[in-house]
Amino acid sequence: MSGPHTWGVAECAQQLEAGAVSAVELAKHLLARAQADTHGAFLALNPEATLAQAAAADARRAAGERGALLGVPVAHKDVLVTRDWPSTAGSRMLANYQSPFDATVVRQLADAGMVNLGKLNCDEFAMGSGNEHSAFGPARNPWRPSHVPGGSSGGSAAAVAARLTPAATGTDTGGSIRQPASFCGITGIKPTYGRASRYGLIAYASSLDQAGVMARSAHDCALLLQAMCGPDPLHDATSLDVAVPNFAAELTQPLKGLRIGVPQEFFGDGLASDVRTALDQALAQLLALGAVRVDISLPRTELAIPVYYIIAPAEASSNLSRFDGVRYGHRASNVTDLADLYGRSRSEGLGAEVQRRILTGTYVLSHGYYDAYYLKAQQIRRLIAQDFQAAFEHCDVLFGAVAPSVAWALGEQDNDPVASYLADIYTLPASLAGLPAMSVPVGMGASGLPVGMQLMGNYLQESRLLALAHAYQQCTDWHTQSPGSQA
């Protein structure tokens, strides 16, 4: 396997700079692959718009402009709105919905010269962990198409793993970047909550939603993250007013003596043995790089599941109220009255998992239940965040699994939504605390499907995570493997 689709972000930039390829040629090559894709990764292509962006990037380069992302292709998860592509959030409710504006992260990547290839499949409104809840069909795991790519950013993970794009955006509410990155053997990072603007990110759970990057290496992640992050005071009141460090320049910071905390709760009975084996080897590798192991405890790890599955649905039940069939989106026909318009538009437009979470969220916010559920969950959420702060007094980075197992077969969890909620246990704590976290491929499970390690850092310490992952990737090759190279 060779050709421009095998290039990562940095390599694309080098080839463009060397004049070996133009942005238009690169885009055409990848568009052709996207059109032939069988993994259900893409939901929408608009070759005309893609090629216009590519031509613009070539013109900028011809005018003397340089940039690490200029002319490099990318693709966006469909919960990020785009002016020139439909934005469906994987929902029938928004089939063909056209946004009049670009999400801030989309615009910032475009400003940096990135060329958008199209929109990527995901679980409906980012609710799910297998990409099986997309109204437009599942995305498939390129390592084994009978298996899920993970979710909710399953299309993003599949597209990067299948070499349809060098990088993609994803969003992470409870693990939606890290878990599919792990399932598909790629590198993904969710920055600190508020690092990247949520403007244009179709809201699932506002206090948790965070856009991030999915790519082949920590280095590539650093390049995109650089352009995506930054304050957005005019559009997002929760975006952080802090300067963005030079992530790529900080990749090579020394790791000698870096304290890696290993939370015992991440290595309990629920962890599959093949995943544990891969993680043990990865940890040994990190220690060999000069890091020091510190055993710590995050005592409320298990509570993250009920807390998340109260807070996220509560926010979702309110966030998704705007999809009422009145102004845009799916509207039932032949309605008898207003209640019928609402009831049928929403029943027809929203899928089962979304409805399940809306009902759960409505329930926990209801009069008489609010204190026992929502308020209590918020209290425990603060305790979970405090546990992390206590842990970071003893270590610099936390290390653990991303998911208890490798990817499961499509349909395997259809009848048991709770089972898939439980599988989120390792990604939820960092989400609830708003901490940066990433997934880095560290091996293969017994069935030959990828395993990722999770690195979690303290607030705004993305650089440290990226540097550790980068050092690991300098002496391992898991991140360079692709489904094609193995077959």
Add this chain to the structure above:
Amino acid sequence: MSAPLVQGFEVVIGFETHVQLATQSKIFSRASTAFGAEPNTQACAVDLALPGALPVMNQGAVACAIRFGLAVQAHIAPRSVFARKNYFYPDLPKGYQISQYEIPVVQGGAVAFDWNQAAHEVKLVRAHLEEDAGKSLHEDFAGMSGIDLNRAGTPLLEIVTEPDMRSSAEAVAYARELHRLVRWIGICDGNMQEGSFRCDANVSVRRPGQALGTRREIKNLNSFRFMQQAIDYEVRWQIEQIEDGHAIEQATVLFDPDTGETRAMRTKEDAADYRYFPDPDLPPLLVAPEWVERERAAMPELPRQRASRLQQQYDLPAHDAGLLTASAATADYFESAAQASGQAKLVSNWMMGELTRRLNAQELDITQSPVSAGQLAALVGRVADATISNNAAKQVFDVLWQQGGEVDQVIEANGLRQLNDSGALEAMVDEVLAANPDNVAQIRAGKDKAFNALVGQVMKRSQGKANPQQVADCLRAKLQ
């Protein structure tokens, strides 16, 4: 104070007033708040609740809330929280209204005003920031409802009183004072027709000494007259119900100005569960002490302070000072004219009389008056120095109102200068006395009417230019 009873019942009233804040843009978006634009032309992605759009706080609306808090001596919360009030309605684009719920920005305070010739106050519970909804237009489309989202996201300050008021008259006096206050401090245009100032009245009745009765809430009262009518009707209705042995059921009611009656819109049973929770899109609203001090420094002299100053500084009756502080612009007009002319009481009389009458007749605001404070000052100056009579002054005022111009020029051009030559006046008086011996005889017999007739004769002979006071003095002297 002792409350007036109605048929043996004590009336208990509390108010919730929605004050539309006079910001240029909406509370959470940058769309314009101007009234009267084509439907849906002043609604941006945030107001339309498009996917991915997020609210961002308009600092100007917060400044308005701070100013109000200062004006009513309330506690300005250093940290307050926006919540979501969830319900479905077509003119509520997000499916929830963003409003302060558990922790409002303005807490406590009181609105002070004169009531029954005494200082009085109505205590406030709170004032909180929230966004307005859009409008549903049910009449314009056959079989369908139109939605206009121009108003969606307009900033409101909801001002909530304690159940402190004991009569409809007191409630209206409170509402008038609040109306004056919010306009005075520049946070609301006060336009009640356009819905900038909307009152909801919570009304209940009880036998004196008993616990509070069940209240019914009269929604959206947008004129002071309707307010009084609606409350009076509601009080009578509730008393009738109780006397007939019926319990009052908590309800929201609407007042119909055509029938003068209130009728229930919804009862407690169909009250929605709004599922309030803190809005995760908006961090807590933090108001630093420095911000409060900045607003305090920029606050105008408040209406009651100004009234009392005007009373003392210009030696005016309390009644005048009250009327002259109906609005800050009225008080400015007065002070400007009073200082320029040195005739405060005359200016006050003219403003409360001729000026107010004319402004009301043409539905003009004092700021739109065709006669400026400077012109009025010049006019009263000419009355004070006896250049023109009061009657002539009214003619001059009319010319100024209709055509504008300079006071002295108008007096000359219309020949309105008063006859102040005592020799000429005396001659005219002598002529009139000689020509009316009968009247003179009657006056001597003690008939005052005849005296006035002679004054009239002299005025007529002078073509209105004589000073009536001088004429009277001269006549009296001659008749003695």
